Amino acid sequence: MSNMENLESQLTEKERQARIYDQAVESIRAQQVRRSARGYAVISSAMNYGEGALGDGAFGRISQGAKMFCILFAMLVPSLLVWRVLL
Known part of the structure; x- marks a missing residue:
């Protein structure tokens, strides 16, 4: 094996590693964009719920x-419990 063949295999390995690294970085960036979009x-x-309500x-x-129903229910429950339990 000549020195030139050894150098060529090293270059192709570095290119492959560079491509994998770029793909990983792009995946991380896409994940961050999706997370911020969800927020x-x-x-x-x-x-919009607040404005609509x-x-x-x-x-x-x-x-x-x-x-109004929740407020009235909270006001009536204690008196209904008193009537049911104590009387």
Whole structure:
């Protein structure tokens, strides 16, 4: 085996390693982009939910009704428990 053949195999191995390294770095970057996109989606949905729940549309009215139901239920439960348990 001549010195030239040995040098050629070393170059091809370095090229292969460089390609694998580039693929790994690109994979990591794509993963980071997906992770940050998920974060933006969560924040966007939370903000839109807040705007929709406070609006005058159907969802706003349903949300307001659900809040009132929960408040009234929390006010009535203690008195209902007193009647049931103590009386």
